[in-house]
Amino acid sequence: MSRAYRPDETRRRILEAAYGVIHRHGFQAAGLNDILALTGVTKGAMYHHFPGKTALGYAVVDELVKSYLEDWWLAPLDAEGEDDPLAAIARTIQDNMTDRVPAIHLLGCPLNNLAQEMSPLDGGFRQRIEELYRAWRRRLSRALTRGQHSGSVNAAADTDEAATLIVAAIQGAFGQAKSAQSMAPFHDCMAGLNRYLMGLRP
Amino acid sequence: MSRAYRPDETRRRILEAAYGVIHRHGFQAAGLNDILALTGVTKGAMYHHFPGKTALGYAVVDELVKSYLEDWWLAPLDAEGEDDPLAAIARTIQDNMTDRVPAIHLLGCPLNNLAQEMSPLDGGFRQRIEELYRAWRRRLSRALTRGQHSGSVNAAADTDEAATLIVAAIQGAFGQAKSAQSMAPFHDCMAGLNRYLMGLRP
DNA sequence: CACGTGACATACCGGGGAGTATGAAATCAC
């Protein structure tokens, strides 16, 4: 038989269950018992791997949320041979919009949810979330700057400003879609954003 | 001496204290005891005026949040003799940005906060919040349409799409400012939004 | 002024939450 103790596997299962429950109910309303019931592991195991609920939340941000942000929103910007960031941004949005429909209009963006809930309450969360937002803006800004060098983006555009607006539009679109329980506001908003992106052409 | 019983005054104090605590901690983390301690009234009074915590939250949205949204963001769009909605929108943003600085980057937008936290959890909140978002979009869209008729807005622009993007950008800017605990992202974002608005000129 | 009702105050309850103490089983070090 295989080994009975698989610590890293156990840790990962707890993390992923926590991610799901937090995504659904928010961090404060996420019950440890719910998370544990979902995984089948017990409280003893959880408190062996994590010092407490807060640390578990930090780990969710540090490992899962960060990783999803990277995979879904950041990496596509730096795709091989990409020299048209405006097209890459539009394509990334389109991909995420079609791939994760239910998560968007039912649960919203995990990063945005956590940001709104926890930023003013807990400095640890705030710093971690701010770091992710900063990374997002920087990657967008750098991609746009590369586009300026390659001639696909207007050289006069303020790339930092544009990056901030793009992130805000995406987060705001998530919020409206979640409240409406419909993808319609998201689609409208992204159409408007695309029009804005077109305005950044040379 | 003045009257000892002032029911509507008491109700209002409870409502406003609840608004403050909810704005700071979110609805779920807002303790009734905190709210009551802040007002000086007791639990008996509170449960006399409101059936429970949820009803209190609904009342906060229905009366206070709705009213603030109207006063700060909607009414300025329909100012007397206003036929340049793009200027009115830019001015409204500027006014709110300078008037309520600490609330923005420390606590965020009350509507946005509640939307992110409560929309997926409670249908009552969701409907109320969605109604406010819809009203916001509609007022923006109508203002833009009026601008099209008066010639200050490009007749080819999709006003619904633009309204949704404007709301999203504002909400997203709030979120980033709150996480950064700084007005910088808000300013960047609004500058970008202004540039987008300029693109809607004929 | 009596009476009924509205407007509060006080004290308490039940439940669910995070966290802990302790122990057993598995794995590792030597």
Place this chain on the structure above:
DNA sequence: GTGATTTCATACTCCCCGGTATGTCACGTG
């Protein structure tokens, strides 16, 4: 193989929070 350490399980504890039961005082009404 044996002691030490890691990994997990069970059974609690404590506390806070929303909610309730009940009592008291003020105020309008006849």
